[in-house]
Amino acid sequence: xxxxxxxxxxxxxxxxxxxxxxxxxxxxxxxxxxxxxxxxxxxxxxxxxxxxxxxxxxxxxxxxxxxxxxxxxxxxxxxxxxxxxxxxxxxxxxxxxxxxxxxxxxxxxxxxxxxxxxxxxxxxxxxxxxxxxxxxxxxxxxxxxxxxxxxxxxxxxxxxxxxxxxxxxxxxxxxxxxxxxxxxxxxxxxx
Numbered sequence: 121x122x123x124x125x126x127x128x129x130x131x132x133x134x135x136x137x138x139x140x141x142x143x144x145x146x147x148x149x150x151x152x153x154x155x156x157x158x159x160x161x162x163x164x165x166x167x168x169x170x171x172x173x174x175x176x177x178x179x180x181x182x183x184x185x186x187x188x189x190x191x192x193x194x195x196x197x198x199x200x201x202x203x204x205x206x207x208x209x210x211x212x213x214x215x216x217x218x219x220x221x222x223x224x225x226x227x228x229x230x231x232x233x234x235x236x237x238x239x240x241x242x243x244x245x246x247x248x249x250x251x252x253x254x255x256x257x258x259x260x261x262x263x264x265x266x267x268x269x270x271x272x273x274x275x276x277x278x279x280x281x282x283x284x285x286x287x288x289x290x291x292x293x294x295x296x297x298x299x300x301x302x303x304x305x306x307x308x309x310x311x
Contacts, residue, residue, distance in 0.1 A: 121297050123147050124188035126181075127158040128205035129196045134160075135236035136203075138276060139266060139286070140194035143234060146290055147192075155184045159205045167211040175212075182213045186225035190232065190297035192290075197237035197245040206249060214256065226257035227307045230300060232293040233265040234286070243267045258307035262296060264289040 125147070127140035137158060144156040162180060165172040172178060185191055196203040214224050231253055233246050246265070253259040266289050272282040 121189040121294060121301070122153045122187055123155070123190050123192060123293070123297070124184040125154060125156045125192040125194065126185075126206075126209065127156070127160070127194045128209055129194070129203055129236075130159055130205055131196065132160070134196060135268060135270075135273065136194040136196045136234060138273075139234040139236060139268060140192065142278065142286060143192050143194070143290060146287070147294075150294070152294070155188070157181060157184055159209070164205075164209060164212055167208050169211075169215075172212060173215075178212050181209060182225050185213055185229065188229065189301060190230040190293050191226075192232045192234060192293065194234040195236075195246065195249075197235060197242045200242055200245055202235075202246050202249050210249070210253070224257055224309075226253060226259060228258055228260065228300075228303075228305075229253075230260045230262065230293060230296045232262040232289060234289070235265060235267045237267060237269055240267075240269055260296060260300060262289065262293050264292045 125140050125144040127137045129136045144154045148154045162177050164177050165175050193206060195206040214226055235246050250261050254261055266286050268282050272279050278286060
C-alpha cells in the first residue's frame with residue numbers, strides 16, 4: 121500500500137513530528153511505500169484561495185495525498201485545538217484553482233491521526249478537523265488514533281503503552297486501506 125505521512129507542526133522540538141517519523145519508519149519496515157512530508161522541510165504558503173494554489177509545494181502535497189491509499193496526519197495541539205499548519209495544508213490541497221472546489225485530492229481517503237499535546241484533556245482536540253474531512257471529503261476516519269503527551273516519552277522513544285497504541289493504530293490504517301482499495305464508489309462535492 122501507499123501511505124503519505126504529513127507532519128504539520130512548525131515547532132523545532134515537535135513531538136508530533138517524532139510520531140510522524142516513527143509511523144513512516146514502521147510502515148516502511150512493513151514493506152509499504154511511504155512518502156513523508158514535513159511542513160518545516162517543505163513549507164507551504166498561507167492559504168489565500170487564489171495565487172497560493174500555484175506554489176510548487178502545494179502541487180507536491182496534492183500529488184502525495186492523491187496517490188496515497190492512506191494518509192497519516194501528525195499534528196500538534198495548541199490552545200485546545202489542532203495547530204494551524206494542518207488546517208492550512210487541508211485548505212491548500214482541498215481545492216484547486218482551475219476547478220474551484222469541484223475536485224479535491226482528499227476525497228475518500230483513509231485518514232489516521234497522530235496527535236501530540238500538552239495535557240491529556242485535549243485528547244479529542246482533533247475532532248473538529250476530522251469532522252471537516254469526513255463531511256467535506258467523505259474521508260474514512262481511522263477509529264484509532266494516537267494522542268501522546270510529554271510523559272508518554274522517554275527521550276525520543278515512546279513508552280510501551282503509547283508505542284503499542286501506535287502499532288495498533290497503524291495496523292488498523294493498513295487494514296482499512298487494504299479493504300477499501302477495491303471499493304467501487306468515488307465521492308465528489310455533494311450534500
